[in-house]
Structure formats: structure tokens, C-alpha cells
Amino acid sequence: MILITNDxxxxxxGIKALVEVASQFGEVLVVAPDSPQSGQGHAxxxxxxxxxxxxxxxxxxxxxxxxxxxxDCVKLAKNVLLKGKKIDLCVSGINHGANSSINIIYSGTxxxxxxxxxEGIDSIGFSLxxxxxxxxxxxAKFYIKKIISSVLNQPMQDCKLWNVNIPACGLDEIKGxxxxxxxxxxxxxxxxxxxxxxxxxxxxxxGKFVSYENDDLDNDINALKNNYVSIVPxxxxxxxxxxxxxxxxxxxx
Amino acid sequence: MILITNDxxxxxxGIKALVEVASQFGEVLVVAPDSPQSGQGHAxxxxxxxxxxxxxxxxxxxxxxxxxxxxDCVKLAKNVLLKGKKIDLCVSGINHGANSSINIIYSGTxxxxxxxxxEGIDSIGFSLxxxxxxxxxxxAKFYIKKIISSVLNQPMQDCKLWNVNIPACGLDEIKGxxxxxxxxxxxxxxxxxxxxxxxxxxxxxxGKFVSYENDDLDNDINALKNNYVSIVPxxxxxxxxxxxxxxxxxxxx
Numbered sequence: 434m435i436l437i438t439n440d441x442x443x444x445x446x447g448i449k450a451l452v453e454v455a456s457q458f459g460e461v462l463v464v465a466p467d468s469p470q471s472g473q474g475h476a477x478x479x480x481x482x483x484x485x486x487x488x489x490x491x492x493x494x495x496x497x498x499x500x501x502x503x504x505d506c507v508k509l510a511k512n513v514l515l516k517g518k519k520i521d522l523c524v525s526g527i528n529h530g531a532n533s534s535i536n537i538i539y540s541g542t543x544x545x546x547x548x549x550x551x552e553g554i555d556s557i558g559f560s561l562x563x564x565x566x567x568x569x570x571x572x573a574k575f576y577i578k579k580i581i582s583s584v585l586n587q588p589m590q591d592c593k594l595w596n597v598n599i600p601a602c603g604l605d606e607i608k609g610x611x612x613x614x615x616x617x618x619x620x621x622x623x624x625x626x627x628x629x630x631x632x633x634x635x636x637x638x639x640g641k642f643v644s645y646e647n648d649d650l651d652n653d654i655n656a657l658k659n660n661y662v663s664i665v666p667x668x669x670x671x672x673x674x675x676x677x678x679x680x681x682x683x684x685x686x
Numbered sequence: 687m688i689l690i691t692n693d694x695x696x697x698x699x700g701i702k703a704l705v706e707v708a709s710q711f712g713e714v715l716v717v718a719p720d721s722p723q724s725g726q727g728h729a730x731x732x733x734x735x736x737x738x739x740x741x742x743x744x745x746x747x748x749x750x751x752x753x754x755x756x757x758d759c760v761k762l763a764k765n766v767l768l769k770g771k772k773i774d775l776c777v778s779g780i781n782h783g784a785n786s787s788i789n790i791i792y793s794g795t796x797x798x799x800x801x802x803x804x805e806g807i808d809s810i811g812f813s814l815x816x817x818x819x820x821x822x823x824x825x826a827k828f829y830i831k832k833i834i835s836s837v838l839n840q841p842m843q844d845c846k847l848w849n850v851n852i853p854a855c856g857l858d859e860i861k862g863x864x865x866x867x868x869x870x871x872x873x874x875x876x877x878x879x880x881x882x883x884x885x886x887x888x889x890x891x892x893g894k895f896v897s898y899e900n901d902d903l904d905n906d907i908n909a910l911k912n913n914y915v916s917i918v919p920x921x922x923x924x925x926x927x928x929x930x931x932x933x934x935x936x937x938x939x
Contacts, residue, residue, distance in 0.1 A: 449899035474757075475727030482880070482888035504727075509761045512875050535804060537924055538728050551788060551872055576841060583939045592926040595933075612933045616923040617805055620763050628737070635735035636762060642727050664936055666929035669791055672867040680848075680865045683917055685710035 434579075435461045436510050436549065440470040440503045440541025443496065448528035451559065452491050452572035453575045456525055458585060462556040463496035464510040466503060466541075471530070476502045477547070483510060495686065503545035509543065511552060522584060523549035526559035527573055533598045533653040533663060534616040534644070543596055543667075550593035551669055555584055557594075562657060563601040572604040576662050579609075596665040600657050612662040615652030618644040656682035688714045688777040688834075689802065693723040693794030696741065696749065699766045700780035700936060703823035704812060706828045707746050708777055716749035717763040719756060721795075722785070725731050726794035728801070738762060750873040756798035764805060771937050775837060776802035779812035780826055786851045787869040787897070796849055796920075803846035804922055808837055810847075811869060815910060816854040825857040833863075840842045845900040849918040853910050869907030871897040873909065 435455045439448040443465035455461050483567045486501040497514065507523065528542040537543045546558035557580065561573045576599055589595075596615070600607060622640035626638070629635050644654045653663035688708045692701040696718035700705035708714050720739070736751040750767065752759045760776065780797040790796045799811035810833065814826045829852055842848075849868070853860060875893035882888050897907045 446818060449929070469733065472730040472732040473727075474729045474797065475893065476729040476755075477725040477727070477792055479725040479891060482724065482882065482890045483877075484715065484886060486887055487776055505891070508875055508891065513877055513879075513889060535912065535922065538804075538922055539802070540729055544727065545793070551791075560827075579939050580936070581851065583936060592929040596924075600923075610939070612936050613924050614930060617923075622761055624736075624762065624766055626757075626766075627882040629735065633737060635737055636766060637735045638730065638732060638758070664925040664933065665924075666933055667924040668926040669788065669924070669925075670868050670870075671790055671849075671918075671920040671922070673921040674867065676843070676845040677865055679843065680917065680919055681692065682848045683833070683836060683865050686833050686863070686865045 434515065434518060434520050435508065436463050437463045437505055438506045438525050438545045439485035439528065439601040440466065440468045440473060440545065441529050442466050443498045445529060446566060447529050447570065450492055450574055451524055451527050453625060454574050454580060457496060457671050458581055461494060462510060463491060463494060464499055464506045466506060467498035467500055470503055470541045472539050473502045474503055474539050475544040475669035477504050478502060479584065483509060504548045506546040507545050520554050523554050523556040523615045524559065527562035529568060530560065530564040531562045531598055532596060533657055534618040535594055535629060537615065537667065547594055547669055553593060555589045555593055558596055562598065572607055573599040575604055592668060593650040593669045598653060598657055598663045600660045602660055605626055606660055607662060608660050610664060611650060612664045614641050614652050614657050615665050616644060616646050618642060618654055631638055633670035687768065687771060687773050689773050690832055691712055691756055691759045691778050691798045691933060692715045692781065693717050693719065693726060693798065694782050695719050696751045698782060699819060700782050700823065704777055704780050705747055706879060707827050708834060709747060711759060711834055714747060715763060715767060716744060717752055717759045717767065719759060720751035720753055723756055723794045723867045725753045725792050728757055728797040729754060736762060741766050756794035760798050760801040763909045769929055772790060773807050774810060776807050776809040776904055777812065780823055781813035782821060783813065783817040784815045784851055785811060785813040785849060786910055787871040790868065790920065800847055801921055804913050808842045808846055811849055813851045814854060815851065825860055826852040828857055845921060846917040847920045849920050851906060851910055851916045853913045861912055861913050863917060864909035865917045866909050867905050868918050869899050869905035871895060871907055
């Protein structure tokens with residue numbers, strides 16, 4: 434059983450492409466948000482009830498739209514729809530836009546995959562570096578098929594989460610796969626300011642991504658810039674281990 | 687300048703307690719959500735404009751309520767309200783409830799602090815292990831004052847984010863501070879099912895936390911269980927470094 438979700442919503446072309454690839458490997462279940470949820474990070478719905486509705490949009494495939502966040506989708510799939518059933522793999526995406534570098538923190542696509550990995554399920558988030566709804570997913574599908582095939586034959590070990598990003602270019606231009614670390618970069622942000630129809634001031638987030646990396650190919654930012662598919666093995670232990678010893682003085686303040 | 691935020695909303699008693707402590711150290715600015723945002727994780731608002739409203743609820747203190755998520759609050763504070771001004775420290779909380787172990791991933795309180803740390807600002811999330819609005823913050827305030835005083839005298843080095851949790855007991859029962867790692871545990875979840883007023887089925891998240899740790903005091907779960915204040919130095923690089931070498935075979939699939 435392969436569980437499929439995303440953050441762009443159940444009607445996004447990216448999840449359709451992912452369903453086409455994943456369903457070649459056996460039984461799949463789609464549970465995805467009923468509206469776009471980009472930037473939802475690891476949000477969960479605590480103060481409201483959630484709805485699940487069966488939808489018939491992928492031929493011959495069981496699919497549900499969910500009123501919650503991407504992480505809610507995974508929780509509902511595991512605990513309600515697939516209760517007690519083994520999930521061999523969770524795939525999330527294909528995201529419309531990059532989730533390399535620091536974007537893993539903000540991404541609903543990656544948070545959904547992380548939620549499954551926290552539950553001990555092998556999980557992969559797939560993202561294409563093209564924001565548009567008309568993005569070409571053909572090269573992405575080629576590599577996703579290889580990667581799903583590999584992980585089903587050779588399941589993950591200690592690390593249950595891979596962050597896979599695919600450059601926005603033709604298949605013949607992609608140089609291959611790089612297994613690498615999360616690149617160091619951040620968003621330099623500005624807010625577009627305006628006045629709403631009721632005369633109140635508003636602020637709307639905008640910004641541009643800035644890389645702090647030099648030219649090494651050991652990180653996802655540069656692997657992608659050089660037309661490689663990047664795979665970053667990722668986790669959910671945020672401890673900065675090197676600092677524990679240095680901060681022991683805090684036990685005596 | 688100390689920036690103060692939270693995820694329980696600007697009228698929660700926890701942020702009032704934090705304002706009381708932090709304002710003893712100099713100028714502060716409060717920017718916090720206008721409604722409860724527990725479990726919002728690192729969500730940001732991309733598809734909607736945000737509102738900021740100046741509120742007069744902390745005597746003599748500049749404070750704004752924000753229509754967005756905890757992370758939005760930090761972005762707006764840094765890029766709009768404090769544009770170009772140095773922020774010496776960002777403190778988030780005091781959260782009503784634990785943010786130890788895996789809860790750091792779901793917590794809006796910790797995500798707000800993490801957002802400031804991504805921007806290079808020394809940041810601390812404070813949480814008290816008591817969910818109630820009537821929680822007693824006296825012991826928490828004692829330790830938070832010590833910790834803020836220490837970090838202002840000796841700023842953070844490589845690691846710009848501390849996750850501080852405080853046990854729910856009297857000051858005389860707290861044994862001290864432990865600097866430790868993120869404990870290994872997860873939520874075992876169930877969904878309460880029901881029928882809404884329009885006859886539609888709903889699912890409402892519930893569950894209980896399960897620790898996978900034995901008795902060592904080197905992690906926050908057990909430090910707290912033994913009445914220590916826990917401090918976990920934390921980061922935003924999710925790379926599982928040990929696995930990069932093991933996964934190099936994926937470059938040849």
C-alpha cells in the first residue's frame with residue numbers, strides 16, 4: 434500500500450503525475466487537502482473537526498479530499514482509512530515549486546512526508562522547481578519511478594524521510610542524482626503593503642531566496658543549480674548535539 | 687530590544703507572564719496572534735494579506751496583535767515594525783503545555799522562535815507543562831529570568847535556538863536545569879468521530895503522548911519527569927548526516 438498526499442490540493446497536476454507513477458507499483462490511496470495548503474508547514478488541526486470526502490478524479494484509484502492540512506491528511510489516512518493496515522511507503526507531491534534548503538521547514542508537502550516518517554513509515558517528498566500549474570512533469574516522473582522502485586526493493590533504514598527535488602528542465606538535461614545535505618540559505622523578505630476595501634492597512638508576504646553556499650555540490654541548492662536531482666536524507670530530531678556540552682554552564686546559573 | 691511572541695494568542699496568561707519578566711531587561715515589543723494558534727507548526731500565510739493592530743493590554747509596553755500565524759508575527763516584527771533595528775533576543779511563550787520531544791515540530795511557539803533563529807537572532811521558546819489558562823507561572827518566571835539574564839550576558843554561538851520546558855510544580859520542587867537532547871517519543875492518535883448539525887461525518891484529533899526513552903536524564907522527556915527545567919539547543923538543519931554515505935547507491939539507480 435502506497436499512501437499519496439500533497440499540499441497543493443487534490444486537483445493539482447503534480448499529485449496527478451505522482452498517482453500515475455506510484456499506482457504502477459500496486460495498491461495506492463490518495464488523501465489530499467481540498468484546497469491549496471502551501472506554506473502550512475507542520476500545522477495540525479486541533480480546535481476544529483475534519484471532513485473526509487471520497488472523490489472520483491483518478492480513474493480506478495481510491496481518493497479522498499480532506500478539509501485539513503497536509504499533516505492532518507496523513508494522520509487521518511493512517512488512523513482512520515488505513516487503520517491497522519501496513520503502509521509500505523508514503524509519497525507527497527509532486528510539489529509545484531522547490532522544497533530544497535530551508536524550504537523543508539515551511540513546506541506542507543515535506544511536513545506530510547515527515548509526519549509519516551515519524552510514524553515509522555518510509556516517506557518521500559517530491560518537488561519540481563516549477564511553480565506553474567502547467568509545469569512539465571515528464572522528467573520528474575522518470576526519476577520518481579526509479580526512486581520508488583528502488584525504495585520498495587530496498588526499504589529505508591534509520592532515516593525514514595527523503596527530500597527529493599527535481600530541476601525544471603528536460604530529461605536529457607538532467608545530469609543524474611546527488612545524495613546531499615540540506616543547503617544553507619534563507620528568504621530575504623519584504624511585505625507588500627496596501628489598503629483593503631474597508632480602508633484598513635494590510636501586509637502581504639513576498640521575498641526572494643538567498644543561498645549562503647559556495648560552489649560545492651554536496652548540498653541540494655547547488656546540486657539543483659547544476660541540473661542534478663537532489664535527495665536529502667532528513668529527520669525530525671532538531672537537537673544541535675554539538676552545543677549540548679558547550680551549554681552545560683546553564684545548569685549552574 | 688527583545689521581541690516577544692507566542693502561539694496561544696496575545697491575551698493568554700502565558701505571554702503576560704513572559705512580558706513581565708522580559709521587560710525587566712530593557713525595551714520589548716510584543717507581536718502575537720489575535721487568536722489561539724496551537725499546533726500551527728511553521729505555517730506561514732502566503733495566499734492572504736495580514737493585519738497588524740496596536741493593542742493596549744500590557745501597561746507601558748508596545749504590543750500588536752496579528753491576524754496570522756506565530757511565524758508570520760516574527761516575520762512582520764522583523765521586516766515591518768523593527769525594520770533595520772537590532773533584535774537582541776526573541777522569546778516565545780510562555781506556552782500553555784509541553785513542547786518537549788517531538789512537540790517541537792507541531793508547536794507554533796517553537797516555530798516562531800525557530801523563525802527568529804533562522805534570521806540569526808538568539809531565540810528561546812518557553813513552555814510550561816500545564817495546559818490550563820489558570821496555570822501558575824511563578825516558578826517558570828523565576829527560571830526564565832535567570833535564563834534571559836544569562837543569554838543577554840553571554841549570547842548564543844552557532845546554535846541560535848533553545849527549547850526550554852518547565853515542569854508544572856512549585857519552585858521548591860524544581861531540582862534545577864538540565865541541558866539535554868530532544869527526547870524520543872510520539873503521539874498515538876485516535877480520531878473522535880461524530881455527526882455534525884448538517885448530518886455530515888466529522889473526525890476530531892485526539893491522542894496521547896508515548897515516550898520511547900528509558901530512564902536516562904540526557905533527554906527532555908525524562909529531565910521534565912524528574913522535575914528539572916529542560917533546555918534543548920535546537921536547529922533547522924534536518925539533514926540525517928549519517929545516512930548520506932549509506933544512500934550514495936541512489937546516485938546509480
